[in-house]
Amino acid sequence: MILPYFLRLLCLCFASFFVLNASAGLLVCIASKSAFRFADSRTPSAAAGFLLVLRVLPLIIASFFVLGLCVPSYFSFEPALTAEHVSILCLVLGLLGALTWFLSIARIAHSLFASVRHNRLCQLASQEMRLSGRSSALLVVENETPLLALSGLLRPRLLVSRGVLRVLSAEELDAALSHEDAHRSSRDNAKRLLLLLAPDIFPFVRTHHALERGWSKFAEWAADDQAAAGDSRRALSLAAALVRVARLGSSPRLPYLSTSLLAGDRDLSARVDRLLQASPAAQATHARPPHPRPLFRAAGFLFVGGLTLLLFTPPALSFVHELLEHLLR
Amino acid sequence: MMRFLKHRAAPNADWNQSLALGSLEYELMEILWERGECSVRDVVFKLSRTLAYTTVMTTLDRLFKKGLLDRHKSDRAFVYSPSFSRQEWERKRAGNLVAGFLSGPNTSRELLLSCLLDAVGEHDATLLDELEKKIRSRRKGLSRPGQP
Numbered sequence: 001m002i003l004p005y006f007l008r009l010l011c012l013c014f015a016s017f018f019v020l021n022a023s024a025g026l027l028v029c030i031a032s033k034s035a036f037r038f039a040d041s042r043t044p045s046a047a048a049g050f051l052l053v054l055r056v057l058p059l060i061i062a063s064f065f066v067l068g069l070c071v072p073s074y075f076s077f078e079p080a081l082t083a084e085h086v087s088i089l090c091l092v093l094g095l096l097g098a099l100t101w102f103l104s105i106a107r108i109a110h111s112l113f114a115s116v117r118h119n120r121l122c123q124l125a126s127q128e129m130r131l132s133g134r135s136s137a138l139l140v141v142e143n144e145t146p147l148l149a150l151s152g153l154l155r156p157r158l159l160v161s162r163g164v165l166r167v168l169s170a171e172e173l174d175a176a177l178s179h180e181d182a183h184r185s186s187r188d189n190a191k192r193l194l195l196l197l198a199p200d201i202f203p204f205v206r207t208h209h210a211l212e213r214g215w216s217k218f219a220e221w222a223a224d225d226q227a228a229a230g231d232s233r234r235a236l237s238l239a240a241a242l243v244r245v246a247r248l249g250s251s252p253r254l255p256y257l258s259t260s261l262l263a264g265d266r267d268l269s270a271r272v273d274r275l276l277q278a279s280p281a282a283q284a285t286h287a288r289p290p291h292p293r294p295l296f297r298a299a300g301f302l303f304v305g306g307l308t309l310l311l312f313t314p315p316a317l318s319f320v321h322e323l324l325e326h327l328l329r
Numbered sequence: 330m331m332r333f334l335k336h337r338a339a340p341n342a343d344w345n346q347s348l349a350l351g352s353l354e355y356e357l358m359e360i361l362w363e364r365g366e367c368s369v370r371d372v373v374f375k376l377s378r379t380l381a382y383t384t385v386m387t388t389l390d391r392l393f394k395k396g397l398l399d400r401h402k403s404d405r406a407f408v409y410s411p412s413f414s415r416q417e418w419e420r421k422r423a424g425n426l427v428a429g430f431l432s433g434p435n436t437s438r439e440l441l442l443s444c445l446l447d448a449v450g451e452h453d454a455t456l457l458d459e460l461e462k463k464i465r466s467r468r469k470g471l472s473r474p475g476q477p
Binding site: 232233236239240243246247268269272273276 | 453456457460461463464467468471
């Protein structure tokens with residue numbers, strides 16, 4: 001099939017994105033068992049960060065290749081404004097790549113729309129309340145559902161139902177709200193958006209579900225630890241809050257871009273056991289947000305910068321162009 | 330409750346009706362699931378009560394027409410065998426029952442869902458009781474002097 005210059009570039013970009021994303025995604029799938037074992041040995045926040053990076057790694061690799069190598073090499077070495085044949089394979093891969101992106105964007109649009117709509121409805125049916133010692137206001141929804149959640153992306157709001165306020169003591173409510181504050185400070189809703197953007201190996205096939213669930217579990221544990229702040233009594237209050245809220249019934253269905261106190265009800269038992277068993281010292285260690293040492297950070301920046309410079313040299317771009325020519329024909 | 334569900338879902342679909350069995354039909358199916366292949370005479374001999382040959386023959390013919398039995402001729406007599414294993418039959422029946430409720434009016438759906446939620450809720454209540462007990466005992470431990 002003959003395609004003009006820019007359409008061919010678009011086809012090449014989508015095709016190479018699909019191939020790289022699928023290959024890297026497959027490797028991630030294969031490595032996921034070992035990754036879970038490694039994550040189990042880390043603190044919850046480090047484990048959550050590690051699983052998130054692993055989940056979005058195929059997207060990062062594929063995007064870096066396409067934007068950093070495929071496009072520059074095409075503009076540098078492809079004769080301008082020519083029309084050339086494109087193989088059926090390249091066309092099919094390009095269509096699959098385009099479909100992959102379309103699905104990711106549709107997922108994001110749907111979740112953003114659902115989140116905005118949910119927040120608007122909650123604002124209409126709620127009253128704003130300020131608690132002493134808390135900077136952010138609560139939106140109190142007048143019902144008895146077990147709702148205690150942080151909803152929204154740019155300005156996440158704390159939603160609490162009247163039922164939850166009724167059953168929790170002051171300490172328990174404080175611990176539960178601290179849990180949601182921890183989600184806010186670690187920008188977990190924004191990370192959820194990143195998970196929606198990261199495509200699976202093939203369109204319509206959920207291949208990284210286990211990784212996403214793993215991330216969600218560790219993100220909850222990390223928020224629990226941050227809320228407990230190494231204090232056994234606070235951990236106990238949070239555990240009691242979890243059980244009291246669970247007693248109110250099944251959690252209401254929330255948009256994907258929100259975190260709730262009882263996220264993933266099936267993990268409740270494990271979370272309560274953790275809060276009851278962990279020693280304050282251990283929790284304090286877990287509560288610390290991960291700060292990579294400056295030396296490691298500088299080394300990482302140097303490595304990535306050097307690699308980028310090396311890849312942008314003409315021989316590297318020429319090699320990439322040759323590869324792309326093979327894909328085209 | 331199960332009897333009620335059976336009663337509600339049965340009239341909805343033809344397939345559901347064919348899967349629903351009367352007591353004699355069920356008895357004959359039991360024999361065929363156990364033995365695999367049987368002629369009418371074999372089934373009559375296997376029955377725990379005395380029934381006329383023609384009654385058994387008619388019932389087996391009805392099961393064949395419902396699609397629950399296969400048959401082939403051997404020496405001028407039919408030999409019957411079950412079309413589904415007992416597990417397959419039970420799975421199909423359960424699936425049809427749920428599908429019947431879900432395709433019905435909202436009230437049927439809500440009824441089914443509330444039954445399922447009740448069952449899950451009972452399990453949850455036990456779990457929450459256990460967790461609460463653990464929290465109480467930990468609280469007691471913490472209130473003792475010398476605890477962190």
